[in-house]
Amino acid sequence: MKQNISQRQRVKQFIVTVLNGISLGIVITLIPSALVSQLVLLCPDNVLAKDISFMTTLIQSTLPLVAGFAVGQLFKLSTIDAGAIALATFVSSGVVMKTPTGMVINGTGVILNIVLVVLLATALTRLTTTIFGHFKMLLQPLFVVIVAGGLGLMTLMPLRLVQTLMGTAVAAATHLTPVLMGAVLGAVFAFLVVSPLSSVGIAMAINLSGVGSGAANAGIVVASFTLAAMGARVNPIGATLAHFIGSPKIQMANMLMKPKLFIPTTIGAAIMGMVASILSIKGTPFSAGFGFSGLIGPLTAYTYSDKTLSAGIQIILVFVILPGVLAFALKWLFIDKLHHIQPDDLKLTLQ
Known part of the structure; x- marks a missing residue:
């Protein structure tokens, strides 16, 4: 035995x-x-x-x-x-x-x-x-x-x-009501970006654009921020920043071996996907799978906005302020309050 x-x-x-x-x-x-x-x-x-x-x-x-x-x-x-x-x-x-x-x-x-x-x-x-x-x-x-x-x-x-085929299944979410579509796409792309599947490839395959792309981007952003915040105690500053400046896929090993880590990222992504849909944040098939990486998501959203001060504030809210607030709220809930997740669960062993 x-x-x-x-x-x-x-x-x-x-x-x-x-x-x-x-x-x-x-x-x-x-x-x-x-x-x-x-x-x-x-x-x-x-x-x-x-x-x-x-x-x-x-x-x-x-x-x-x-x-x-x-x-x-x-x-x-x-x-x-x-x-x-x-x-x-x-x-x-x-x-x-x-x-x-x-x-x-x-x-x-x-x-x-x-x-x-x-x-x-x-x-x-x-x-x-x-x-x-x-x-x-x-x-x-x-x-x-x-x-x-x-x-x-x-x-x-x-x-x-x-x-x-995964892209075909994701495409079905675009036929839902806008708010529900935002929640589903945000959660799905938050999963895809840390999985062995390509979030960018799937977004391009189904030609995900407009508000759907914005919701997918928002989901990836909050997932990136949440993983960075939850692992900040045990990871160096460079690795922490790499979650959203680079790609949250660096957590792929931890996510696949500890599926409980998908719970906070899915919750945060669904919320931000809905918010992005309500605020009509837009994107392109290319930008949909990137999130905050390279500022591709926010800059594309700004390009397709009406360039007003209000639109600029909404983009900052969706891509910076609200994901940050949600990330620390989810960290507090799952690590500090419920103790369901430990910071060591997100420790990166990259050398």
């Missing part, structure tokens, strides 16, 4: 470490773009701004590589092992698409497939780390790429379809 418990604990720790490595990859590759995403809009003719934007956009497509390598580092594997995991993840992530004239690199890949392939590649690498002996440098990367990467190519389309 104890042996079974120990085995389950090892499997759980293995999964947590993989998810933490992927989260680290997300932080490294997506936050630079989030920090400078509005640079070109502010300086459209500046050559340096365009070059910086090009670099940070290209960085996003290295997510599978960096995530795979980060997982290898967290497991303290050799450079060859970590590189093999990174290569297997990259070739099966969906970042690279074949065309009649060559290949095109675009996007960050299908994150659900990235998680699956990293799990497979890491397990395979650990099982075969010594099997090739002196030929490891020659054979280990090729073996892991062909087996784990090959399986990943087989699962890529089905898992991309899962994301599409």
